[in-house]
Amino acid sequence: MKILAGWKRSLMMLAVCAAGAVSLGAHAEDELAKVKQAGELVVGTEMQFAPFDFLENGQQAGFNKDLFAEVGKELGVKVRFIDLPWPSVLPGLEAGKFDMVGGPLTMTKARAERYAFSLPIADATDALLKRANDASLKTSADISGKVVGAGKSSAQLDQLKTYIATLPKPPEVREYVDNNQAYADLAAGRISAVANSLTNIAYVAKQRPDTFAVVQPAFGAKVYFAYCLRKDADSKPLLDAFNAALVKLNKDGRLAALQKKWFGTAMDVPTTEPTLNY
Template structure:
């Protein structure tokens, strides 16, 4: 009798041990596929990548992740929060990856894993339409220029300001939409953001804004972000493969043309960012 109970106990323990091992053996991709949902963190004030249009979440990221969801066989669950909370949220495990997207920089690559680029991210200035005091990037010297908090655009603006005869009066905003509102109201002289973003904003409000050309920032690219740990490696590998497939069959270029009015010649990977 004792041996019978002992055998049953050993079988139960083995079952529990196997279940525990199986749970730990599952990586992020396996868990996402089992759940049928991938959680993606982003902000929704970064048009044309992510923004709210008539109450609906819209933009390039929404369309791209819809295609990625099809490739992975999962639904996309969006989690929106201010940009300064997005990367900490990823590290805290609140979502599986970040749409953003974010400029691929050396410092960020040390901490996160980036997907293949989805667009260019070179920085330029948006000014008020008809403002003749800013005809080239150097003209922002000594002027109040808005930029997003905790962004690569902020770092580039700070570096560029150091090279000018008068430092730029840099105004940091939690959301770019607020900086555009202040620019339209004349409270600041310009906004520094990536060329794709401000080109979209200018195209939507031609009587209000103009883009100052050429861009002043170094050549850069936007990518989606994941963590670098082994648990998430299969997921990031799958995302990379899906994005490169979309690039190869023309789907990515069509979405770029839809949201930017042009497609971008981007590398398959960024290994050595300019900054």
Template sequence: MNRRVLINWSLALGVSLGLSTLAPKVASADVLDAVKKAGVLKVGTETEFAPFDFIDKGKHVGLNVDLFDEIGKELGVKIEWIALPWDGVLPGLESGKFDIVAGPATITKKRLERYKFSPPIAEATVAILKKKGDASITKPEDIAGKATGAGKATVQLSLLQDLVKKLPKQGEVKEYVGFNEAYADLAAGRIAAVANSLPNIAFVAQTSGAFEVVLPTFGPKTYFGFPENADAEHVKLNEAVAVAMGKIKADGRMGKIQKKWFGVEFDTPAEVKEPSL
């Protein structure tokens, strides 16, 4: 993996839901009708979330880009990307800055109290990433007593902290603003492992040549989905996106996109009604 790609990677998958107080949203017409009339679906995301969203040689690429291209075709609209830091993505969705979020988040019970989610796009179960050739870590429990890290305010950080608490010897768990900083510290030997979702670290390991994935995964089985606004104005849009994604999955396009970016296809349910977290 070249240094440029490493520095661009930030996999901040989760966010605290109480980060800001939003002003009341002014009522407006049905969002799907407005999208169809304008011919544009506005999609909010961060572009430091490889392999879902990232900048490669100045170009916005990733699984989300390919998938929303197909969703746009199904809806008959163009995709307009609005990039911003992850901590501004969900507040931006609620305030109407864009119509839907592309940055996938782990589907949890807490988030479903506030947001609707698209059909899952990939498994989000957590695994450990280590430096290639580190024989001291062959399973998740081998991080006992070692310094580890994960992205701040993420599900992955929470699960890593839970794992460390159960070990006979607890090591330091560092919180990083972005996963790129965590990977840099791992490469430099300042920490022994990084916890993140299996799809993300599998991509990092495959493309870097410097890291390895430690299996098995740990924690409950979870899934990534696109956060959607749960208010009445967005119901028709959310349903249309679900139908479009169902077609994309059924005809094999979803599997091809997953293979392109993860190297494997994920068997995901049509909907996650009762998350494990």
């Protein structure tokens, strides 16, 4: 009887292990399988980040909307965006409130330790936006001793702080949750400049040339924009499928066409994971 009981226990353990292996195999594809089963990719973003995401007559517009529509076609799913203040977006991803972040984010070493980046989709080099009639800001170094704004919890803010530490008289830095509020304060003369990616501020200056101008050259390190997912085994299949779609869009010209539409120029972005220098 003891021998029979021992065999039964062994068989039960083998069955549990086998079931666990099957469960783990299925679990590894959970995020992609979940998206496919639901027929929907849910993306967290902040719709105050033109030209990537912004509201026009109360409706979403911008590069992200168009690009994700193309990726959705490749994956065979619809895309639904959730609009949040930027400081809430990454915590929302970690809490599982959506599948990925469509900010996009500047690719940095620190973020890569915590999140899984997609392939790059645009240039994210940092630069300054000034008032069009401000003759005192001819180069980036001219913000020395002035007041400059940047997005709270943003990589652009980090780059700004690194840069101004090299100036003889570092400027006062004001942090904004809403980029539009930073631009409003700049237009009203409450600050002298706003630090953001060259892609973003070039778009803002193009929309309001009588109000804003870009300070050339850009002061930041060469960096890229990308989207991100949770950094776990569950999300890897979804990341791989998303990147495969991006490579296809890059090769057939759809990515370049969207860049020209929203940024004014096509950008050479890597189709393999880039080395992060920042």
